[in-house]
Amino acid sequence: MEIYNSLGMDAAISIFSHIFFIGVTFYALQAFRMEQLFKKGRTFQIQLIYILLSIAIGSSVSNFILDITGWSRQLPYLFT
Incomplete structure (x- = not known):
């Protein structure tokens, strides 16, 4: 069940990020x-x-920010 919550949270953050950066742009x-x-x-x-x-x-900037965020969360796996 936790994986579904995580996927849902990622989707909500992505939608918010896209709308925010489209508005700023x-x-x-x-x-x-x-x-x-x-x-x-x-x-x-x-x-x-x-x-x-x-x-x-706005979508390009949002994708860039989301990619950087995702990659930074994966960095600890480099040292395990």
Whole structure:
């Protein structure tokens, strides 16, 4: 039963991490003036780019953090 609790906890942490970093990335992307790269009146496309970039970058950062965390938990096995 403990393995199921561990898997559930890892899943919850992963979901929270992804959502958190996607939100932080979306906030950070607001500092860029991407409107100048697009044609005028393309509001929907600009918003879509912000969302897709936020998901791509945020998920990558979240995966990196989760990988580093997992690997650091496995380091003690190197010395056994």
